[in-house]
Amino acid sequence: MTGHSVRTLRPSARHAAWHWVTPEAQTVLATRDLAAILRFHRRVHGQSQTETGALIGYDKTYVSAIELGKRQLTDVAALRHIADRLALPPHVLGVTDPADTDFRAMVQFGQSTVRLAEIARQTGHASEAVAELWPLVARLEARARDGHTEREALRLLADARLGLGTALGNVLPEERLATAAHWTAKSLNVVTFLDDPALTTTALRMHGNELRKAGLIGAAVNRLVSAASLAPDRMSRAAVLPLLARAAGALGNALLFDRAIQETMTLLDEVDHTSLVNPVALHEIELRGLIGTGRTSTAILRAEQETPAPTMTVAPQWRVIELTTSGKVRLLGGDTRGAAELLAQAVTQAQAQRLPHQLQRIIRTCGHALGEVSSAATHALSQLRTEMAA
Numbered sequence: 001m002t003g004h005s006v007r008t009l010r011p012s013a014r015h016a017a018w019h020w021v022t023p024e025a026q027t028v029l030a031t032r033d034l035a036a037i038l039r040f041h042r043r044v045h046g047q048s049q050t051e052t053g054a055l056i057g058y059d060k061t062y063v064s065a066i067e068l069g070k071r072q073l074t075d076v077a078a079l080r081h082i083a084d085r086l087a088l089p090p091h092v093l094g095v096t097d098p099a100d101t102d103f104r105a106m107v108q109f110g111q112s113t114v115r116l117a118e119i120a121r122q123t124g125h126a127s128e129a130v131a132e133l134w135p136l137v138a139r140l141e142a143r144a145r146d147g148h149t150e151r152e153a154l155r156l157l158a159d160a161r162l163g164l165g166t167a168l169g170n171v172l173p174e175e176r177l178a179t180a181a182h183w184t185a186k187s188l189n190v191v192t193f194l195d196d197p198a199l200t201t202t203a204l205r206m207h208g209n210e211l212r213k214a215g216l217i218g219a220a221v222n223r224l225v226s227a228a229s230l231a232p233d234r235m236s237r238a239a240v241l242p243l244l245a246r247a248a249g250a251l252g253n254a255l256l257f258d259r260a261i262q263e264t265m266t267l268l269d270e271v272d273h274t275s276l277v278n279p280v281a282l283h284e285i286e287l288r289g290l291i292g293t294g295r296t297s298t299a300i301l302r303a304e305q306e307t308p309a310p311t312m313t314v315a316p317q318w319r320v321i322e323l324t325t326s327g328k329v330r331l332l333g334g335d336t337r338g339a340a341e342l343l344a345q346a347v348t349q350a351q352a353q354r355l356p357h358q359l360q361r362i363i364r365t366c367g368h369a370l371g372e373v374s375s376a377a378t379h380a381l382s383q384l385r386t387e388m389a390a
Contacts, residue, residue: 019044020088020149023195029092034082035067037093041086056085087148103150110136110156117163122275124316124353126170133164137183154190158199161187162206169210170317173356173385181210197232204230205240212247213357220247221256228260238267242276242285249289257289275315279308284322287329296332303329320350320358328365336369343373351380359384 019025019041028040042052053063065071073079079093089103113136117129140157165183172180184207191203208223224244231237245260264282271277283302290299303326314322327342343362350358359381366374 020151022193026151029088032092032094034073034079034093035069037086037088038063039067056082087146089148089150103153106139107152107156110140110160114156114159114163117167121163121167121170122315126167126317127354129167130164130171133160133167136160137164151194155194155196155199158187158190158194158203161190162203165210166206169213169357171354171356171388173381173388174213174215174360177210177214177357181207181214181216184210197230198236201227201231201236201240205243208247209243212243212250217247217251221251221253234267235271238264238271238277239274241267242282245285245289249285249292252293254293254295257293261286261289273311275312275318278311278314280310280314280322281318283308284318284325288325291328291332299329300333303333316349316353317355317358320346320353320355323349324358324362324365327362331365331369340370340373343370344376347373347377347380350377351384354384354387356381356384356388 020029025040025044028036031037038052041047042049045052047055048060049063049067050060053060056063058066062071066073073082076095079095080090083090083093083095113132117132120126120132121129137157137160140153140160143153144157161183165180165185165187168183169177169180184203188203188207191200194200204223204227208220208227211217211223212220221244224240224247227240228237228244231240241260241264245257245264248256248260261282264277268277268279268282275281287299287303290296290302323342323346327339327346330336330339330342343366346362347359350362359377362377363374363381366377
């Protein structure tokens with residue numbers, strides 16, 4: 001076998017760079033046994049004892065002695081050096097280091113930042129969420145590029161990328177929504193190595209929704225179907241299904257839309273209500289999906305029925321979405337005046353919340369039938385574009 005053939009059988013550089021993140025690696029690191037850690041590192045990288053020795057500054061014989069338990073390394077400076085060369089926090093090898101304290105503080109601060117950013121987004125302040133998350137993501141990515149791939153930091157990076165992508169999906173206009181999907185996709189790149197079903201489901205769910213908004217409907221449905229199948233519990237599955245219904249409706253897949261919306265309705269009495277899993281949000285999703293699957297007359301009948309009572313406070317951006325969908329149904333039903341009133345309210349709220357994508361949706365909904373409302377939405381969109389450019 002040639003040397004070239006041997007190299008092609010080794011793990012990819014991408015896999016090797018993240019090898020400390022896997023559950024198997026966490027089990028090895030928990031032992032704090034340098035011999036086990038060296039053996040694991042060599043196996044993942046496909047390295048010989050000579051190659052690993054060159055990396056950490058020891059010859060093959062010494063590495064072999066450590067792995068066989070014939071040598072015990074206790075020198076603090078040497079252990080700190082090995083930890084650095086293997087991209088491990090020093091405490092894993094029993095070394096106290098000020099950098100570990102800084103790292104733990106960064107993780108705690110970062111977790112708080114992600115939580116607060118999501119609260120900001122849910123309360124109509126997505127721009128502030130982007131401003132908070134951007135520097136955190138940059139710092140974590142710089143750390144990963146430097147070879148520090150601790151599981152805690154990478155889990156935080158995955159969460160931060162998801163939060164950033166979702167917030168960008170609120171504040172960017174349609175022609176730039178691929179940027180939001182780009183960031184949620186980058187989160188999936190990390191999640192792959194964490195082997196966490198709940199996190200994987202969340203990442204696929206959020207990425208699928210951003211793909212839908214970016215117009216990549218087929219890919220969105222694919223991700224969301226995967227998310228639903230991987231969901232570890234009813235609550236996780238219920239969080240996916242409304243987004244799957246929206247994507248299926250946009251794709252025109254009536255069978256998949258009906259299945260998703262019906263199962264979500266069934267789960268309403270079994271799970272806690274959220275911004276998506278509640279009667280008001282599902283009413284909007286159902287109306288839009290019925291129109292998307294060619295059942296406009298059914299959507300009009302549904303809209304004429306009593307609107308479901310809210311069971312929780314809905315995020316402000318959902319009010320804009322609901323107004324726009326209701327306005328569209330009114331317009332399709334011939335109620336031009338009612339449609340204009342609802343869509344005018346949607347314009348005001350979308351402008352106040354800085355939601356360019358929703359303004360573009362309002363403009364499409366108005367078409368040529370509601371010129372005055374369309375002009376107001378176009379003007380509001382132009383103002384937001386000017387602010388973004390500045």
